[in-house]
Amino acid sequence: MKTERGQALPVLVVCLVLVVVWYLACIPMNAVVAQARIDAAGGGLYATLTESWNHTRPVIPAPHQIVVELWNTVFMIAPWKVKSLLYHCWVTLSSTLLGFVLGTLLGIGLAILIVHSKLLSKALMPWIIASQTIPILAIAPMIIVVLGAIGFTGLLPKALISTYLCFFPVAIGMVKGLMSPDVIHRDLMRTYNASAGETLWKLRLPASVPYLFTSLKIAIAIALTGAIVGELPTGAIAGIGARLLVGSYNGLTMMIWSALVAGSAMAALLVWLVGHVERKTLARMGVRT
Amino acid sequence: MAAAVIEAKDLSLTFQTADSPVYALSKVNLTVEDGDFVSFIGPSGCGKTTLLRVIADLEQATSGSITVNGLTPQQARLARAYGYVFQAPGLFPWRTVEKNVALPLEIMGLGDAAERVKRNLELVNLAGFEKKFPWQLSGGMQQRVSIARALAFDPKLLLMDEPFGALDEIVRDKLNQQLLDLWARTRKTVVFVTHSIPEAVFLSTKIVVMSPRPGRIIDVIETGLPRDRTLDFREAPEFLKLAHRVREGLKAGHSYED
Numbered sequence: 240m241k242t243e244r245g246q247a248l249p250v251l252v253v254c255l256v257l258v259v260v261w262y263l264a265c266i267p268m269n270a271v272v273a274q275a276r277i278d279a280a281g282g283g284l285y286a287t288l289t290e291s292w293n294h295t296r297p298v299i300p301a302p303h304q305i306v307v308e309l310w311n312t313v314f315m316i317a318p319w320k321v322k323s324l325l326y327h328c329w330v331t332l333s334s335t336l337l338g339f340v341l342g343t344l345l346g347i348g349l350a351i352l353i354v355h356s357k358l359l360s361k362a363l364m365p366w367i368i369a370s371q372t373i374p375i376l377a378i379a380p381m382i383i384v385v386l387g388a389i390g391f392t393g394l395l396p397k398a399l400i401s402t403y404l405c406f407f408p409v410a411i412g413m414v415k416g417l418m419s420p421d422v423i424h425r426d427l428m429r430t431y432n433a434s435a436g437e438t439l440w441k442l443r444l445p446a447s448v449p450y451l452f453t454s455l456k457i458a459i460a461i462a463l464t465g466a467i468v469g470e471l472p473t474g475a476i477a478g479i480g481a482r483l484l485v486g487s488y489n490g491l492t493m494m495i496w497s498a499l500v501a502g503s504a505m506a507a508l509l510v511w512l513v514g515h516v517e518r519k520t521l522a523r524m525g526v527r528t
Numbered sequence: 529m530a531a532a533v534i535e536a537k538d539l540s541l542t543f544q545t546a547d548s549p550v551y552a553l554s555k556v557n558l559t560v561e562d563g564d565f566v567s568f569i570g571p572s573g574c575g576k577t578t579l580l581r582v583i584a585d586l587e588q589a590t591s592g593s594i595t596v597n598g599l600t601p602q603q604a605r606l607a608r609a610y611g612y613v614f615q616a617p618g619l620f621p622w623r624t625v626e627k628n629v630a631l632p633l634e635i636m637g638l639g640d641a642a643e644r645v646k647r648n649l650e651l652v653n654l655a656g657f658e659k660k661f662p663w664q665l666s667g668g669m670q671q672r673v674s675i676a677r678a679l680a681f682d683p684k685l686l687l688m689d690e691p692f693g694a695l696d697e698i699v700r701d702k703l704n705q706q707l708l709d710l711w712a713r714t715r716k717t718v719v720f721v722t723h724s725i726p727e728a729v730f731l732s733t734k735i736v737v738m739s740p741r742p743g744r745i746i747d748v749i750e751t752g753l754p755r756d757r758t759l760d761f762r763e764a765p766e767f768l769k770l771a772h773r774v775r776e777g778l779k780a781g782h783s784y785e786d
Contacts (some may be wrong), residue, residue, distance in 0.1 A: 423618040430612045431635045432605060438645055442585065445622045524622040525661035 250349025258302055266291045268299045300493045308493040309500060321477070328501055330478040331466050335509070339462040340402020342453065345402060346409025353410075354417040354443070355435060359522050371407050375400065375465065380472035397478075401465035405458035412454030448524065452517035459509045467502060479505075531598055533685055533717045534560035534583055541578060541743075551742030552578045553589070558736065558745065562684075565718045566713055567728040568736045569774060575585040575743020576721045576736075580689050583719065584612055589674035596685070600749070608636060610685040611678030615693055619662040619669035619677075625649070626658035629677045636681055648676040651710055667694075672706075679714070688720045692727070701759055704730055712755050726762060729770045737774055739781025747777035 266287060273290040300308070312324035319326060349367065353360045361430035366410040384522050386396040420442050428438045472479025479502045486494035541553040553575045553597050560566050568576035573753040582594060585601035594741035604610065611632075619628045626645050633641040649655055652672040662670055671691055678686060692700045704727060711718055711731075722728050729751065737747040751770055753761075761767055778784065 303762070333540070421616075421618065423614045423616055427612070427614065427618055428607065428635075429586065430584060431632050432608065432611070433635045437635050441635070442620070445620065448622075525624065525663070527661075527663050 252478065253521055261299075261302055262292065265297070265299055265301050269294055269297045272296065296490060297492055300496055303502060304493055305496045308497045312497060315387050324482070324501055327478050327482050328505060330503070331463070331470065331480065332505060334397040334478070335401055335459075335463045335466040335505075336392060338398035338465060339405055339459050341398065342402040342405035342458060342462060343409050346406040346454070346458070347413050347451075349406070349410045350413030350417055351439065353414050355439075367407065367410055370403070375404060375406060378403070379465075382482070383469065383472050395467055397469035400469035401462035404465040405462040408454040408457040408461070409451070412450045413447055416450030417443040420446045420449065445524065448520065449511075449526075452513065452520070455513050455517075456510050459513050463502070463506050463509065502525050512518060529725070532559045532595075532596070533562050534558065534566070534596055534719070536579075536594040537592055539579075539582065539589050539594050540634070541575070541582060542590045548673075553582070553743045554742035556743075556745055557747075560717060560719060560734070561753060562717055563715055565583075565720065565732050566734045566736060567720045567732040568738055569722055569725065569728040570738030570746075570778065571723065571740060573740040573743070574738040574781075575740070576738050577689055578743065579738075580687055580719060580721050580724050584610060584687055589739055597752075608681060609683060610687050611681070611683040613674055613678045613688040613691045617662070617667070617674040617688045619670055619673055621662050623681055624658065625654065625660050625665070625673050628662070628673055629680050631677060632681050638681055644680050644682075645676075648679050649673075651679065651714070652676045653706065668695050668703055671695065671703070675707075675710075680717075684716060686718045687714045688718065690721050690723065693723070700724075700727070705743070705759055707731065708755075708757060725771050728774060729767055730757065730759075730762060735770070735774055736782070737777035739778070744781075746781040747773070749773055749777075 269291045273294050276290045276294075277286050280290065291297075293304070297304070309324065312322065316323040318329070349363060353363055382400055382403070383396045387393070388400070417439075424442055424446075425438070428442055435440070466478070467480040467483070470476075470478035471484055479498050482498035483495055486492065486498065536556050536558040536732075538554040539553055539558075540551070541548040543552055546761070556575075556579060558579075558691065568579060570576050578587055582589050583596055583601060585605040588601075594601060597609050599607065599609070620631065623631065629645045630641050632638075633644060633674075638644070645658070646655070649658065652675050654669065654672055654676065657665065657669070657673075662673070667671065671680055675688075675691070679684045692703050707718075708731060710716075718731075720728075720731060732751055733753070735749040735751060736745055736747070738744065749770065753766070753770075
């Protein structure tokens with residue numbers, strides 16, 4: 240994951256261009272809210288820029304306003320307070336991780352069943368694929384409401400929405416991975432009269448590890464999406480999803496944007512973490528580097 | 529005389545395919561004695577690999593009978609009567625050399641694994657490579673690891689399916705010599721599939737010449753050669769005479785025609 244010196248420059252240039260475009264876009268887009276103040280300040284370039292880029296309730300906040308908002312909500316408030324962004328990150332992260340673990344276990348379990356039984360493969364595969372054709376936004380409130388009605392509230396219902404999304408890539412990837420050993424390897428196990436369990440444990444599972452990690456990277460990212468979506472119908476109590484909702488109800492664009500930045504930072508961190516574990520694991524399994 | 533290790537009578541195997549049946553083996557009769565080094569030689573499609581797979585219970589014959597150590601192939605497989613070496617090394621890439629050789633020992637629950645691994649790696653001249661991963665080894669070394677793996681649980685019968693087919697001729701010569709030494713030392717019974725005439729003549733006590741469509745045995749040649757052969761033997765007149773007879777057999781079986 241080393242970034243070459245030669246790669247850093249182009250990335251920085253693109254970032255810079257985006258920031259410049261953003262600042263320029265703030266001027267016409269915030270005109271609706273800022274025009275009166277610009278006129279009051281007597282117009283001119285200086286007044287236009289300062290008022291467009293520093294409005295307290297902008298249509299689109301300038302980048303430095305988001306940075307200040309992030310700084311204030313991350314570092315200036317104790318992380319266990321409801322106003323802290325870290326508190327909301329933790330709420331979302333905990334249900335993401337729980338959902339991810341459950342989804343991974345479910346996906347692996349389904350894949351093991353599918354590769355060992357033609358009947359189960361025929362019976363389960365259509366349902367697994369159909370499950371992903373239902374829009375998650377449609378089914379998430381139902382899961383929350385139904386589970387709430389039978390007494391499950393809080394972390395678990397949200398986590399189950401993540402599970403619902405992320406078991407799919409794991410199941411599909413693991414079916415492919417468990418089927419990946421060569422005919423020679425399977426014949427070899429047969430000459431040893433190895434049981435299905437031994438073949439699974441000593442051949443199929445190790446062979447599927449690279450497939451598993453590819454799936455896990457997709458799964459962790461959509462588990463986060465699932466957790467955020469799961470926070471929307473709960474009445475927006477806590478979490479990144481709640482911040483997005485509260486922000487949009489009250490026109491607090493800076494809150495929305497800082498929640499967005501926090502959400503993508505978490506996603507990037509989680510994907511990187513899975514990639515890191517992948518590299519360590521594959522190195523231990525003797526994959527040439 | 530001791531009972532035959534392998535005894536096939538009128539053995540036939542027909543694969544049913546979509547358009548027409550394929551006669552992979554037709555009325556094969558064969559006896560392999562204890563301590564023999566038997567080669568199956570013939571062109572692609574002559575059923576030599578299929579015959580080996582029937583012995584190993586990886587395919588089932590359609591008709592006729594076959595026994596391995598007096599048992600059916602399935603019973604023999606369940607009794608772990610043979611070690612099988614495939615065309616490709618088939619090592620598990622996530623296991624080191626020693627762990628690969630230990631694989632059958634783990635599955636069969638055999639004790640003194642460390643000692644067996646050490647002994648068999650020495651047998652194929654790979655002592656000192658225990659901790660290497662397969663990709664760090666050359667193709668010839670990988671195939672030697674797979675031979676050590678096949679011998680790890682000490683089967684009396686070694687089945688080898690073109691084990692050196694993918695290697696260059698120089699490496700192949702060297703491995704042939706090593707295999708012969710190994711055979712002389714361990715007194716195993718070896719059944720060896722090849723499509724190389726020099727390899728078959730050099731290694732075997734018995735050469736089974738096969739021919740395709742339908743897969744059948746054309747000729748069985750008892751070579752009667754001494755066990756301690758060296759590569760120089762390939763220029764000896766007896767060697768050339770035997771090679772000639774194999775070639776004549778293949779010709780008679782239309783193996784050189786399209």
